[in-house]
Amino acid sequence: MGFFKKINSNAATSDTTGFGTNPSNYGGRFINKDGSANIEKRGMPFFSRISWYHTMLTMPGWKFISVLLGFYAAVNFVFALMYYAIGVEYLNGIDDSGSELLKFGKAYFFSAQTFTTVGYGHISPNGFLTSALAATEALTGLLCFAIATGLFYGRFSRPKAYLIFSENALISPYKDGTALMLRTAPHKNTNLIDAEARLTLGMNITENDIAVNKFYNLPLQMQKIGSLTLSWTLVHPIDEKSPLYGFTAEDFKSVEGEVMVYIKAFDDLFSNTVGISTSYTFDEIVYDAKFELMYTENADNTKTILHLDKINSFITGIFIKYIFFGNVISMLKFFNFDIAINFKKLNYEKNITYCSSYAFCIWFCPTNTSH
Secondary structure, three states: OEOEOOOOOOOOEOOOOOOOOOHHHOOOOOEOOOOOEOOOOOOOOHHHOOOHHHHHHHOOHHHHHHHHHHHHHHHHHHHHHHHHHHOHHHEEOOOOOOOHHHHHHHHHHHHHHHHOOOOOOOOEEOOHHHHHHHHHHHHHHHHHHHHHHHHHHHHHHOOOOOEEEOOOEEEEEEOOEEEEEEEEEEOOOOOEEEEEEEEEEEEEEEEOOEEEEEEEEEOOOOOEEEEEOOOEEEEEEEOOOOOOOOOOHHHHHHEOEEEEEEEEEEEOOOOEEEEEEEEEEHHHEEEOEEEOOOEEEOOOOOOEEEOHHHOOOEEEOHHHHHHHHHHHHHHHHHOOOOOOOOHHHOOOOOOOOOOOHHHHHHHHOOOOOOO
């Protein structure tokens, strides 16, 4: 990736992002797609760098269950080894006949029954050491199940912003110019209100022949909305004050940059503010494209259907269509045709059939492509 030298001088930089200015000290992107920081911490012992509570709350569900089952099996295996080392003859109910593996297996299941405080009574401890070990294991089991219960509750009750983002950000026509657009939508039956978004651009630029990281706040056409129930397209107009002003498709391919997205909203069920973040590197930005509409009415026009599988659906070749339609409409107006079309408000997310020239436009322009 190269360093961009012709950054818009009218763009205001931001010094409060929390990221450093030396690009040689950074590897890869600033923020991962899942919103986590792209940072690996070293210099301290591993267990001193890990918050087990946060790790258990945020890991995927299948990993969480696997850790609990693995811990349960391992703890019982350790206690079974201690029972076996003391001697299975101190466990009433275990027959001395049989293989050693069978004896260990019975000691293991006695450990499991003691750990869970089930206590069937078929096997019982006999002697001071086995009784003390069984009492210790019973206490350990109570504490472990209390911790596991708290972790389960924490995972279910933790407020979270259930939002999905489009895989790509787009450079699309907007009013008389262009805009950076990306899309998000709630994917679960939550009710988010007072949603607020913030975009930050980070780029490697050359300043006084020195490569530095520069960060810019990207103003949005709509910074805040009252209710986030459908999709929300975040629009940053690329005007004279935008750091992206003058960027071409080739610039996005050759420049190293990243757009960081931060969204927070109020979840009325938890009565708490939730947040989520993600990022788009420049190679994840599609130039000359526009999102397709992802919600429609149902058959009897009683509900709105949000098609979550269309979160990243877009069409390309928009700029050519934009210019062509402008020329067609200008020509028709020149011949005093009564045109009830406001070109600036043309919706390319639907099939436009306002005039017969559209068929020729579809033939003339690049083919629509859904992604």
